[in-house]
Structures are given as structure tokens and as C-alpha cells.
Amino acid sequence: MTTPLLLRNGTVIDTAPAPTVLGRADVLVQDGRIAAVGPDLAAPTGTEILDASGRIVMPGFVDTHRHTWQTAIRATLPDSTLPAYLQRVLGELAPRYRPDDVYAGTLAGALECLDSGITTVVDWSHILLTPDHTDADIAALRASGIRAVFGYCHGGDGDLAAETARVHREYFDAPPSTVTMWTAALGPEIAGEERALAEWRVARDLGVPVTVHMGGHGAESAARGLAFLQDNGLFDHPAMYVHANFYTADEFKRIAAAGGTVSATPGVEAALGIGEPATGRAHAAGVPTGLGCDTVASGPGDMFGVMRAAYFLERARPDGAWFTTAEALRAATLGGAETAGLGGVTGSLTPGKQADLIVLRTDTLGMAAAHDPIAAVVLSAETRHVDTVLVGGRVLKRGGVLQGHDVPSLLDGLERAAARITA
Structure with missing residues (x-):
């Protein structure tokens, strides 16, 4: 049970159904959920008051695609390409990871998310070389306090179906x-159709959705992948399509009709030459669309940088004037929550949802005198402006400082792991 909390007199931005500045208002949090939003709310007995005057109060960001374990190899591949990334990161560096490296990298990455206002992350984990690696990843996510979707990608030589079932039974069958x-x-599209059948069928048997890299390997491969899912009766299984760069408008409509969603990682997609990000095209076709940081090996680890990448890349299109700062903010919050299957849980300030909130400072040279709070969040804010972070009503960052973690010791361990992995 969390202490009731009243965020008083902030400039409140809600995102449902679209980003809107509510003006000066309060947000009441009870039992870990949003209880009420409005001006001059009464504080129940025992409520902690957090003065948000001169601050922006809004839903936390949702990162729909992140290889969180890669925190220890930050900036190893700037100015690179996707083939070089696959060779260096997955071919050379990943096999050097020990379970304790996975724990350190994942915990540091999850805390990096929280520090920058990301309250939910889809952790696409393809470093699970042994059961011990898997256990370390899950332990780190839980220790961080972040809301997370653990994307289990089977590695090593064991039985895929049996090990996936073990992970689900031991950690998530509750x-x-x-x-x-x-x-x-x-x-x-990456590991072939035989592996895909095993992965998607075990996901269906366990009743868990799929997150998959599909649509980023050329138009022919994108079409062939969707046909494969259709032919094998898998297309209607809930799925998030990551790097959907080469799907056509008709293919996006088919994905939407099947209940699929899209995660765009515009910064890394542009940096590694994967293709033109599909952020706007997917959203325009009716597909729930979110944003992701992807990998800090080649891109930024905060949603501010990703929102700006999405905004400027979409606005650069001849028909891109419709993609506004509000569209970018929605993709980073409620759109991301919908993409991750959590639209009823987080992503907006709707009463009853989990209290995953952030408070942003505006008393800096980079944020002062902003006339449009939504535009200021997308175009001007940075991690240093994230003053307070709540996940499920728990305060995980307060006064600009992460709570409950020995960050200097964690960074020391991360540096040691990084030195060994990249030696």
C-alpha cells in the first residue's frame, strides 16, 4: 500500500484522447492509482502534498522497444549500419556477457529510463544465453521498480518451448x-520460418503476445513475412511489429484489422540505415503506434531525443505537416501504452489507471517562458528537467534524485563489465 499523494497546482498535461493542457490543476493518487484530476482537490487525511507549482505534471513515457541489457556498450557503434550492428553487438559482444553483466546492464538501463521519465519499458531481451542470464534480467527489471514488459527471446542450445514455458511458469503465472x-x-525475417513457428506457437499456447522485428528488411521481405503469418494461422495473434519501415498503407491496415501494433525507433532506424521510420504512416493507417529508444549503442536512451527524431523526420516529409508536437507526445505516452497492450493501465491521467506520472521542471534557461507546454516537452525538455517520477504511486525519483538505489556503486560495476566485454 502506497501513501496517498496529492500533486498540487501543477501545469497538467493529459493525453487521452489526445494531448491537452488542462491548465493549473491537482492530481490525487490513492492506492497506487490516479483518483482524481482537477483544480483545488481535497486532500484525504494522511495525504502527502507535493507542491508542483511551476512544474509540468503529465503521464510517464512508454518506451516500446529497448534492448536494455546493452547499457554497458553505449556509443560503441555511432555512424554505423545494421549489418555492422548485427556483427559487432550480437556476433562479438553478446557472447561475452555473463549473467552478472546482464543484471548490471539491465538494472542500469531501467534506472536510466526512470531517470529520464520513462515509466514503462518493453525490454526486448536477446541476451538470454542461459537460464541464469534470463533470471538475472528479470531480477534486474523487478529491482528497478519500473513497469516493464519482459520480451523473452530464447537463446542458447536448450529447448525453446520448454524454457519459454519455464520462464512463464516460474515468474509470470500469477x-x-x-x-x-x-x-x-x-x-x-531474422531467424527464419522454422524458428518463427516455434516462437509464435509457444506464445499462443501460453497466451502471451509477441513482439517481433518485422518490416525493416525491405518491401519483399516485409510482404513475405506477413504472408507467412497468414498462411500459418498466426496473423491474428496479438503482436507488436518493430521497425515496420517497409509496410505499405494496405499492409498497415491489415495489421490494424488483426489487432497488431507498431513500434517505431526513428533515431536508430535513421542512424543505422534501416529505412524511413513509419511513425506517421502507421498511425495514419489506424495502427496503435509507439516510440522506442532501441539501443544506446547507436542512439539516445531518453524519450526526449526519440520524440524529437520522430517529429523532425515526419515533418520533413512533403505531406508531414499534420504530424505535430502533440502527435509526437501521444506516441511517447498513450500511443506507446496502447502499443504495449497497456492502454488500460498507463499512458494517460484517466482516473483508475496506475499512477505512472512525471513532474518536469520549467525553471531553467532551456524551459522558462515556454508558451506551449506540449511543444516545450517535445522540443525543449531533457532528462535534467525530470524532477519527480512515480510508478504505481511509488516515488522512484524525487527532487531530481533516484530513490532506493546506490547509483555510484552500480555505475562502478557497469564500467567494469563494459571494460571486460569490449576488451
Whole structure:
């Protein structure tokens, strides 16, 4: 049970159904959920008051695609390409990871998310070389306090179906918590159709959705992958399509009709030459669309940088004037929550939802005198402006400082792991 909390007199931005500045208002949090939003709310007995005057109060960001374990290899591949990334990161560096490296990298990455206002992350984990690696990743996510979708991508030589079932049974076959499970599928476009059948079928058997890299390997491969899912009766299984760069408008409509969603990682997609990000095209076709940081090996680890990448890349299109700062903010919050299957849980200030909130400072040279709070969040804010972070009503960052973690010791361990992994 969390202490009731009243965020008093902030400039409140809600995102449902679209980003809107509510003006000066209060947000009441009770039992970990948003109880009320409005001016001059009464504070129940025992409520902690957090003065948000001169601050922006809004839903936390949702990162729909992140390889969180890669925190220890930050900036190893700037100015690179996707083939070089696959060779260096997955071919050379990943096999050097020990379970304790996975724990350090994932915990540091999850705390980096929280520090920058990301309250929910889809952790697409393809470093699970052994059961010990898997256990370390889950332990780190839980220790961080972040809301997470653990994307299980089977690695090593064991039986894929049996090990996926073990992970689900031991960690996720219980009432929902802040960490839930999806299958992170390598097939059919990366690891082939035989692997895809095994991954998608076990996901269907366990009743968990799939997050998959599909649509980013050329138009022919994108079409062939969707046909494969259709032919094998898998297309209607809940799925998030990551790097959907080469799907056509008709294919996006088919994905939407099947209940699929899209995660765009515009910064890394542009940096690694994967293709033109599909952020706007997917959203325009009616597909729930979110944003992701992807990998800090080649891109930023905060949603501010990703929102700006999405905004400027979409606005650069001849028909891109419709993509506004409000569209970028929605993709980073409620759109991301919908993409991750959490639209009823987080992403907006709707009473009854989990209290996943952030408070942003505006008393800096970079944020002062902003006339449009939504535009200021998208175009001007940075991690240093994130003053307070709540997940499920728990205060995980206060006064600009992460709570409950020995960050200097964690960073020391991360540096040691990084030195060994990249030696």
C-alpha cells in the first residue's frame, strides 16, 4: 500500500484522447492509482502534498522497444549500419556477457529510463544465453521498480518451448505485477520460418503476445513475412511489429484489422540505415503506434531525443505537416501504452489507471517562458528537467534524485563489465 499523494497546482498535461493542457490543476493518487484530476482537490487525511507549482505534471513515457541489457556498450557503434550492428553487438559482444553483466546492464538501463521519465519499458531481451542470464534480467527489471514488459527471446542450445514455458511458469503465472511477459520473436525475417513457428506457437499456447522485428528488411521481405503469418494461422495473434519501415498503407491496415501494433525507433532506424521510420504512416493507417529508444549503442536512451527524431523526420516529409508536437507526445505516452497492450493501465491521467506520472521542471534557461507546454516537452525538455517520477504511486525519483538505489556503486560495476566485454 502506497501513501496517498496529492500533486498540487501543477501545469497538467493529459493525453487521452489526445494531448491537452488542462491548465493549473491537482492530481490525487490513492492506492497506487490516479483518483482524481482537477483544480483545488481535497486532500484525504494522511495525504502527502507535493507542491508542483511551476512544474509540468503529465503521464510517464512508454518506451516500446529497448534492448536494455546493452547499457554497458553505449556509443560503441555511432555512424554505423545494421549489418555492422548485427556483427559487432550480437556476433562479438553478446557472447561475452555473463549473467552478472546482464543484471548490471539491465538494472542500469531501467534506472536510466526512470531517470529520464520513462515509466514503462518493453525490454526486448536477446541476451538470454542461459537460464541464469534470463533470471538475472528479470531480477534486474523487478529491482528497478519500473513497469516493464519482459520480451523473452530464447537463446542458447536448450529447448525453446520448454524454457519459454519455464520462464512463464516460474515468474509470470500469477496475478499481474509491474513486470509482465511477452515472447520476443526472432523469426520469420531474422531467424527464419522454422524458428518463427516455434516462437509464435509457444506464445499462443501460453497466451502471451509477441513482439517481433518485422518490416525493416525491405518491401519483399516485409510482404513475405506477413504472408507467412497468414498462411500459418498466426496473423491474428496479438503482436507488436518493430521497425515496420517497409509496410505499405494496405499492409498497415491489415495489421490494424488483426489487432497488431507498431513500434517505431526513428533515431536508430535513421542512424543505422534501416529505412524511413513509419511513425506517421502507421498511425495514419489506424495502427496503435509507439516510440522506442532501441539501443544506446547507436542512439539516445531518453524519450526526449526519440520524440524529437520522430517529429523532425515526419515533418520533413512533403505531406508531414499534420504530424505535430502533440502527435509526437501521444506516441511517447498513450500511443506507446496502447502499443504495449497497456492502454488500460498507463499512458494517460484517466482516473483508475496506475499512477505512472512525471513532474518536469520549467525553471531553467532551456524551459522558462515556454508558451506551449506540449511543444516545450517535445522540443525543449531533457532528462535534467525530470524532477519527480512515480510508478504505481511509488516515488522512484524525487527532487531530481533516484530513490532506493546506490547509483555510484552500480555505475562502478557497469564500467567494469563494459571494460571486460569490449576488451
